[in-house]
Amino acid sequence: MTLGKKIISLKSCFNREEPNMPIIILILAIAAIITMIIATGLGPVTVSPDKVAKILLSQIPGIGNNVAVTWERLEQNIVLGLRLPRVFLGMVVGASLAVCGVTMQALVRNNLADPFILGVSSGASAFATLGMLFGAFSFLGQYSLALSAFIGSAVTIIFVYMISRVRGRVNITQLLLSGVAVSTIMEGLTSIIKLSAPNALGLHNAEFWMSGSLAGAKWAYLQLPFVVLVVCMVFLMINYRGLNLLLLGDDNAGALGINVRRFQKFLILIASLTAGVAISVSGRIGFVGLAVPHSTRLLVGGDHRKVLPVSALLGGIFVVWVDVAARMIIAPEELPVGILTAVIGGPVFIWMLKRNTMAKR
Amino acid sequence: MNVRIKIDGLTYSYSYDENDAVHDVSFEVNEGEFVGLIGPNGSGKSTVLKNIYRALTPDKGAIFLDGENLLKMSHRKTALKQAVVGQENDVPFNFVVEEIVAMGRSPHKKLFDIDTAYDKQVIRHALEHMGMADMAKRNYQSLSGGEKQRVIIARAIAQESSIFLLDEPTNHLDISYQMQIFDLIKRLKVTVLSAIHDLNMASLYCDRIYVLKDGKIVLSGTPEEVFTPENIFNVYGVRCSVEKHPITGKISITFLPEEIIKTHSVVDKPLGGNA
Structure with missing residues (x-):
């Protein structure tokens, strides 16, 4: 096949009217694996992709012993101890934030919803800082950070959702403004907590964490976000019809057999879990939940059966690459990845807002 | 005749209004009937319908579907008995016509069910009935008001429910679309309860009419009985x-x-x- 034909057939796969889902998922899954191998090699010390692949293969029991060792010990340590957990974490966080965005957008029936814009990230940070600096949630054990961030997200989502509902329907102006108001309150709370912090070390940690970074990734951080992502994803995929129906409005969704109130509560729980847990391991990485689902819908249309897996994969790939950029641009120093996503995502948000208001006219 | 919908002393008031939006309303819809709800703006037509399709929960009174108390049924079971065409039919995201109609199949689906050949057939038939078969792959958002309404009715057809609840289904439509939509619904031979704004339309299509004013039923009967100059x-x-x-x-x-x-x-x- 010539290249031209290939592009045409690729275009027909990503046709919004009739996307060829198995092929799209396959392409994205392969892209995700390639991304992980290349991204693992990139950084201040570069390891070539074939070495990364071999190092990874050597770790697989059974075939691992057949791989000839052509790399240095240091390279193996960088790949396995530093980069790989970071890349994995990027995948999981990106996917979680994208899935959280999809969930929130279905909940409020608007594609401008995003954990960052609606103040959920601020809420999670406020509660997490409280936990970090004062040990307010230490009774929750090793998951205290994740759980406090989850509680923060849940409180904010419920708050924003309740304020923005006018006579049973979410009003977009009200939604964005209540997002601004709630995140301002939460930022204020965070400042108060930080100013009255009892020790400087904790404060430094909190500051670094809050700017949004994957730099501190360890294998131990991965478990919880991964489990939460899988569980939430399974729940959402089982209920994809319900998510679609919710877009028709509460009344229509109810008339088509959904227990709307109960389903919305589940979605609030899911959105809080995915946002809270992702934020607890990576700080605030904004706009992923906005830009990724939006691009996904441009590719495959609005059906959640397609939107959910595609945005999860795209979100993961996107965050991993932005993180690569974050550690390369001013190497050997690092940029917080949250700053980069904000620089990319902000304009996307403005463009979408503009387009939305133009469509209304 | 077989009573499909029975409403007994329905009373409902909105939280922002101290007066009852609907007060002590009782009526019945029989098998195969086309029943119209008419009345001035704000007389409670939509409120009655919303109580029947469970967007609102009655403050007092009870509603029975085929003799069964509505509030004791699961939402899914209600959806299998009655399809709704409401007033708000905007979809904020990109969906093709076919996908919107396919949503009508949801109440037939359990958690892990996928769309079967039968579902696809029902969806195609519904679109054909509404004359929308060649638009199956079009983007729903790009359709005109009349076309959107036909898609929504096709969705109700795909739901395969034998009761249709319509809330002013031809509002804001050209007269040609209004006639077309009522004709197509009439041809389905289902039981219909519809709020209708236009009295001449109500007269043309309804078997019986209930007139609401200030949340109460003030008149009922055939169009001939109800539509007198005095009334x-x-x-x-x-x-x-x-x-x-x-x-x-x-x-x-x-x-x-x-x-x-x-x-x-x-x-x-x-x-x-x-x-």
């Missing part, structure tokens, strides 16, 4: 003349502006006159 003046406060139309055999209503009545020599005739 219409009492409910809407406008003068009109009515006659049995020679072709349709249905009551046809002509509204008379105050200015014309004033200058007209025979003032009494429009009020009392009848065919």
